[in-house]
Amino acid sequence: MTNNETNINDELDDLKSLWKNQKEEKPYDSSEIFEMIHKKSINSVQWLFILSIIELLFGIIISLWSFFSGHHFYSEDAIELVGKEALDKLESFSHLGLLGSLIFMAIIYFYYRKISSNLSVKGLINNIIRFRKTVIWFLVIWITLALALLAPVYYQMGKEAYLHQAANQQISAEELAKTANGVGWGFTIVFALIILICCGLYYLIIYGFFLRRLNKNLKELKKIEA
Amino acid sequence: MKSKEAEFTQLIESNQGIVHKVCRIYCDTPEAHEDLFQEIVLQLWKSFGSFKGESKFSTWMYRVGLNTAITLIRKKDKTINTTSLDNGNFFNVKSNEDNEEYEERLKSLYAGIKRLNDVERALVLLYLEDMPYREIAETMGITEVNARVKMNRIKSRLKEMMNPAL
Numbered sequence: 186m187t188n189n190e191t192n193i194n195d196e197l198d199d200l201k202s203l204w205k206n207q208k209e210e211k212p213y214d215s216s217e218i219f220e221m222i223h224k225k226s227i228n229s230v231q232w233l234f235i236l237s238i239i240e241l242l243f244g245i246i247i248s249l250w251s252f253f254s255g256h257h258f259y260s261e262d263a264i265e266l267v268g269k270e271a272l273d274k275l276e277s278f279s280h281l282g283l284l285g286s287l288i289f290m291a292i293i294y295f296y297y298r299k300i301s302s303n304l305s306v307k308g309l310i311n312n313i314i315r316f317r318k319t320v321i322w323f324l325v326i327w328i329t330l331a332l333a334l335l336a337p338v339y340y341q342m343g344k345e346a347y348l349h350q351a352a353n354q355q356i357s358a359e360e361l362a363k364t365a366n367g368v369g370w371g372f373t374i375v376f377a378l379i380i381l382i383c384c385g386l387y388y389l390i391i392y393g394f395f396l397r398r399l400n401k402n403l404k405e406l407k408k409i410e411a
Numbered sequence: 412m413k414s415k416e417a418e419f420t421q422l423i424e425s426n427q428g429i430v431h432k433v434c435r436i437y438c439d440t441p442e443a444h445e446d447l448f449q450e451i452v453l454q455l456w457k458s459f460g461s462f463k464g465e466s467k468f469s470t471w472m473y474r475v476g477l478n479t480a481i482t483l484i485r486k487k488d489k490t491i492n493t494t495s496l497d498n499g500n501f502f503n504v505k506s507n508e509d510n511e512e513y514e515e516r517l518k519s520l521y522a523g524i525k526r527l528n529d530v531e532r533a534l535v536l537l538y539l540e541d542m543p544y545r546e547i548a549e550t551m552g553i554t555e556v557n558a559r560v561k562m563n564r565i566k567s568r569l570k571e572m573m574n575p576a577l
Binding site: 207215228303401410 | 416417419420421423424427428431432448449450452453454455456457458461462471474475477478479481482483513516517520528529530531533539540541549550551552553554557558560561
């Protein structure tokens with residue numbers, strides 16, 4: 186050990202006695218501690234779990250409501266433009282998604298149960314991040330599938346809406362088909378962008394709020410191990 | 412009061428210094444300190460059933476306390492970016508020794524600790540509490556060798572911060 190290291194250790198060892206001699210200004214008595222353990226409190230991890238369940242339940246409830254009430258997500262105009270058969274098929278897919286969501290809820294509950302204050306700091310942060318990543322992956326898959334299923338419908342809607350409007354115009358059939366194709370793609374892109382921006386903003390806020398600090402601390406712990 | 416609750420409150424009452432120290436290194440206001448104290452006590456109570464006595468009660472308290480402090484979203488999470496004691500918020504920092512110099516050094520130590528990140532603060536706290544490196548490593552979830560290496564680096568940084576003239 187170098188002289189410099191010895192000095193540092195001596196100084197900090199001296200600080201240990203200083204540290205242990207701290208005085209508590211306001212020690213709590215047992216009745217105050219008793220009150221504390223009966224307070225209702227939702228911590229960050231519980232909020233993450235609640236949010237994840239709300240995100241999943243949102244889709245499930247809408248799907249169930251549509252299934253049992255017979256209400257459809259699409260309007261009469263959409264039926265006219267795209268056709269009832271195609272839209273019914275689309276809705277059946279969304280009901281199938283229900284089963285997937287329920288299985289997924291069981292998986293995230295399993296990961297949530299693994300989050301415990303008794304773990305090491307690194308173990309706890311790892312488990313929280315793994316839990317949230319599982320939820321994010323599910324949502325990414327769900328959004329991708331929704332976009333893939335809905336994109337042809339929106340393309341058709343945009344195309345048919347243009348053809349409907351341009352029916353009386355003096356345009357060649359070739360040009361009409363070309364423009365209708367462009368409008369269809371435009372509709373699809375705008376729809377996909379709106380969905381992606383809304384989801385992106387939502388998760389940016391959630392990530393920024395809940396996970397930024399955890400990710401930073403995990404990175405710091407990994408740096409120590411590097 | 413039920414017997415388990417009575418046992419728990421008694422244990423916390425006599426070991427509350429640990430929770431106060433965790434709160435003091437992570438909080439800058441008395442309100443934040445009080446909030447974190449309550450949250451740590453609540454988490455300790457929720458985990459009390461799974462405490463099997465495999466480690467010391469105090470070691471378990473540090474683990475739950477640090478886990479709560481590090482994962483909790485705090486309302487006012489302002490880190491002090493200066494070693495100047497005038498700018499630091501060192502409420503409730505008092506030494507048992509009735510000595511002004513002692514108290515100033517304690518405040519200077521807190522000023523240094525508050526310039527470290529969350530993980531480094533946890534390491535310093537466990538070190539100052541004289542916890543063996545094996546237990547520090549277990550609590551943090553890192554290897555003992557890495558805990559030692561990191562702690563030596565933190566010691567040098569703390570020394571620099573506490574004695575900027577050197």
